[in-house]
Amino acid sequence: MKDHRIDGVRRRMGFLNGFNVTPIGRAGGLSLWWDDTVEVEILFSSKHIIDARMMEKGAHRWVRFTGVYGTSYRYEKVKFWNWMSTYFSPSDMPWLCGGDFNEFLWDSEKAGGSQVLYNRPRYLESCLNSSELLDLDFNGPAFTWRGMRNGSLVEERLDRGLCNRNWQDVWPNTTVTHGTAKEVDCKEVVRKSWVCREDEGAQERWLKKINDCRSQLIRWSQNKFKMRSYQIDYLLEQLGELQKNWGPHREEILEKSRLIDTLWAQEESFWQQRSRVKWLREGYANTKFFHQTTLQRRRRNKVLKIRNSNGDWVENPNQVRRLVDEHFMTSFRSGGGPKLGDNS
Template sequence: MGFSKGFNVSPVGRAGGLSLWWDDSMEVHVMFSSKNVIDAIVRDCDSNLWVRVTGIYGTAYRGKKAEFWGWMNDHFSSTNTHWLCGGGDFNKFIWDHEKVGRAEVLYNRPRFLEDFMNHTNLLGLDFNGPPFTWRGMRNGSLVEERLDRGLVNNQWLSLWPNSTAIHGVVLGFDHCPIIIKTELEGRRDWGNLLDCVNPGITEDMNLTLMASVSLEEIKIAAFQMGGFKAPGPDGFQGIFY
């Protein structure tokens, strides 16, 4: 693959195993590792900027998830360092539409990944490619889920605002590869062309659109929502409130 250096965490039996690889143009220091995590700081040898890169393999065992995610929240916190957490196999999906198949989606399921993201101030990257990153058979039926994703903090986005997760093609494995790209490809130079386009939004209209949403507007929207519509992130329908 062209990488001359690496760091490995051996699998437990036939499961797990983590690897981090890099070439001579990068300097990497692994700060912590376990069967679920490789946490490192990385810099280009031509730069003085250090960034944090954390690879995560979330436990797949339901009985161990609370312990694992409790440890994650104890070990990691928000940081001012530019941080990429993933693309990793978190073994958790966030939204209901990120899972399809006969297996039931529980509305009252624990929100371990969301809680971790809130605790660490990490944001999910947009993605290109198939909507699901894992597929497997459960009780004789195909189930697909988005278990892999890239998470970054605002400091990372301040330098690489176009960062995107690319969902690759599944080849000989039940997960698709995740590639994190920091720049857009095929960017166009519009020059002065946009100066010829008359804006359709006035300054006054823009100020109205950019204004903060008031509590009264939130209240009106909430009370206009049907009581039996789709549940919110907490799993409850509007009639509950």
């Protein structure tokens, strides 16, 4: 997101002041916002951190705040965390530090995927020791990130809040809360994409909204429906393991089976809709497609044999046609008549 768009969002949220680290292409980008009750001085910034000191107007104490976005690239981690351990020396000011570190601290902060190695590099732990920062712990869900890796669901706690002892002495009740992840629906994607921009003409705004909405819906569709397929594969793998020993796992097996059935029903509904969309898009415009669809329906509806009034099966096409004609001719007479397949 470009700086002018970030500033527009900031102003709509009611923050008068801000500092941005411009993204590189579509990657990265950081932003720190504050209102006019706070005086802020930026100490250092890069694509990974914004380090600042701030003081409430009328107060006489500076505090330090550092926002972090750790590198997610393995080849950058050694260089990045060596720099962090050097730059983040202990501070005499009350210091709050938080963000997405892209590292977990304890082995229990990861679930699923490959096994955590006992001799893995402990970048975050080393940084906390050198800077004398303390983990603030959290309330809420245990993990802040989840995704699929090689067909398995992986969950990790990558986001956290840290503080030093001076901060803890002044504000001992500081807490971190992990919000509940909420699935965004299609309507919400469209609504957010259609936010009005007043800095452009009407035609430019309309074209921008259409393009933004299209790209956001494509991304939403890929994430939502691809994830469901991964979930089914993951649950089936778990179910296979549980069914090796039914006795103690019976309730869990039933619960996972119900969940798989639900996901399968959603997947079936999705593909039925996709098939209908394809027919609407291609049916009349594509003669070959329409012709093949008609032939398929004709084969499905074709009467291959029929039972006559004596209970005998008739398969000859001409005799089948004659029996059908006789049935309807007799049915529409005033006196009625025998029905096809009547053995009496």
